[in-house]
Amino acid sequence: MASTMRVTANWLGRRHFAAVGPSGCQVEMDAAAEVGGEGHGARPMELLLMGLIGCTGIDVTMILERMRQPLSSLTIEANGTRREEYPQKFTEIHLYYRMAGDVDADKAWRAIHLSEDKYCSASASLQAEIVPHLILNGQEVADVMAPA
Structure with missing residues (x-):
């Protein structure tokens, strides 16, 4: 039987997202500056x-x-x-x-x-x-x- 994993990401503005998965740990992501990112998270x-x-x-x-x-x-x-x-x-x-x-x-x-x-x-x-x-x-x- 296949297992599934669910993660969600909430948009925090511009290209910035905060994601969380089953572990409950939050990871922030952002794009590079040349495409509108502001350095608020990992790529x-x-x-x-x-x-x-x-x-x-x-x-x-x-x-x-x-x-x-x-x-x-x-x-x-x-x-x-x-x-x-x-x-x-x-x-x-x-x-x-x-x-x-x-x-x-x-x-x-x-x-x-x-x-x-x-x-x-x-x-x-x-x-x-x-x-x-x-x-x-x-x-x-x-x-x-x-x-x-």
Whole structure:
């Protein structure tokens, strides 16, 4: 059975909106100044990337915890490339997982791939190519599972 999620956004003037969903947390959105925005909130497309890294971050930390991998820090950065023409959707998103701790690199990659391929609803909802990168304890680690 499919589940549904409802969010609402109230217009606060010009291009400014306040949205709330099932969590009860409010998120403010606004457009760029060149189209009438006034800097009162995040841009919708940046929220899309934030949702993606939040989703995969939750997955990866849960998976590493189950694998008994002692993660001491995790920062995820998303760099998205958008089309010039409308709709200006993301075509490619590079995710940089900066991890520290006594974590096995193969298990870190396994967690990233499980998130991307099985668990992360946000990445599954996007049409963009998602390219992961792992930086473990300051060193970039190649993905041995990636196609050549």
